Amino acid sequence: MTLFANAIETIQIGVEDLLRNDERRVLSAVRNVHAGVLLLCKEKLRRLSPDDEILLAQRFEPQPNDKGEVSIEAVGRNTVGVDDIKKRFKAFDVPLDWKRFDGMADIRHHMEHSYFKGGRERARQAVADALLVIRQLLVEALQENPLTTLGPDCWTALLENADLFEAELQACRVTLEGVDWDTEAAARALPDFVCPSCRSSLVRQRDPNNRSQQNVALTCTACGENSELGPVLGLAFEETFGAESHIAVKDGGEPPISACPECGEETFIIAEGRCAACDFALPEDATCAICGNGLSAEEYYEHEGLCSYHAHVASKDD
Ligand SMILES: [Zn+2]
Ligand SMILES: [Zn+2]
Ligand SMILES: [Zn+2]
Structure with missing residues (x-):
């Protein structure tokens, strides 16, 4: 043959x-x-x-x-x-x-x-x-x-x-259309939503009439598992922003998405200064109390208003 x-x-x-x-x-x-x-x-x-x-x-x-x-x-x-x-x-x-x-x-x-x-x-x-x-x-x-x-x-x-x-x-997809997403990134990632259990794209809202992101509860038509929004967004962002992140890192720049210090998902959007999955947001004036440099979400959350360097210096002084 x-x-x-x-x-x-x-x-x-x-x-x-x-x-x-x-x-x-x-x-x-x-x-x-x-x-x-x-x-x-x-x-x-x-x-x-x-x-x-x-x-x-x-x-x-x-x-x-x-x-x-x-x-x-x-x-x-x-x-x-x-x-x-x-x-x-x-x-x-x-x-x-x-x-x-x-x-x-x-x-x-x-x-x-x-x-x-x-x-x-x-x-x-x-x-x-x-x-x-x-x-x-x-x-x-x-x-x-x-x-x-x-x-x-x-x-x-x-x-x-x-x-x-x-x-x-x-x-x-129709069940997700009415949701008022808190971030642009979540709305953009919608086509990449998949079930965290079986990776099927057949993810739907349990209550198709719900409009508030906070109340979004998802279920998978393929395997029947329920899932939280956080892990679904985390997986979707890998697809939606994966190429951008890859290029940014290769050029020595900052990737568009980082881990959220509050909920732990890879859903913190640098450009929007907030997490797509939970209500954690970085205040616009988040700067180091000593040097005045801007703080990353991680630094703001972990070091009580100090940049990593000054948090490190302060911990040595103790
Ligand atoms: Zn599934
Ligand atoms: Zn979060
Ligand atoms: Zn500093």
């Missing part, structure tokens, strides 16, 4: 697993669809290789050949892994929605390594993520027709699954 046929068949088997009304097949659905997507990525690398499938090898090295020239030869038997697939797609200018790709992989990982209820909803989200990646790989990267290559049954099931998931997601 060719690599491409194998990829298509693996996806088809995964979709059949999902369509079976059998909870035991749910993990197998996610595994197969994920494996099929990886195989499609490899098919792209195979087609990009000159004539020797060299880009499928994990390692390759220059070697002298019998014509006295240099050729690039695969080393070892291992095939390319996810990190190298990402690097090679980038090097060869093949765009792919890696956020969706990683989302699907995270769900697989989480399903394999934790016990939780509601597997079908999680599988639905993974396969909905997969649909967009599969479409991009087939249509843009491989120039294949998804309907004819996957067959109408499989392709329709993928589209219907994505619609079902999207409808459920919208129903959950």
Whole structure:
């Protein structure tokens, strides 16, 4: 069987697993669809290789050949892994929605390594993520027709699954729309809300009519666990502000979010001077009583109005 046929068949088997009304097949659905997507990525690398499938090898090295020239030869038997697939797609200018790709992989990982209820909803989200990646790989990267290559049954099931998931997601999001968020950051992070227990995006407000942030109580449609707003915001901020934080730290600057000294979540917003999850706020005139430098939330909370340096000096004088 060719690599491409194998990829298509693996996806088809995964979709059949999902369509079976059998909870035991749910993990197998996610595994197969994920494996099929990886195989499609490899098919792209195979087609990009000159004539020797060299880009499928994990390692390759220059070697002298019998014509006295240099050729690039695969080393070892291992095939390319996810990190190298990402690097090679980038090097060869093949765009792919890696956020969706990683989302699907995270769900697989989480399903394999934790016990939780509601597997079908999680599988639905993974396969909905997969649909967009599969479409991009087939249509843009491989120039294949998804309907004819996957067959109408499989392709329709993928589209219907994505619609079902999207409808459920919208129903959950609607319950959060009326909330008056105390911070802009919380409102901005809304699309990244996930359940702290199972990481599903199907998080809803228990009382859909509640408007006050203080009274927000959340529950997960996928696993049924209730959760506080704090941990949900903490996880959402990692997504929403993760890239900004990474760049800020790399450039030696200050990340936009820090740990809140009051509630301990990573939800203190530097620009807004307050925590998104609890009512802790840093007064605008929070300065060190000795040197007059501005104080961080941590310093203000821990050192009774002194900067870290002067708090350290004061503790030595005692
Ligand atoms: Zn959950
Ligand atoms: Zn807080
Ligand atoms: Zn000071």
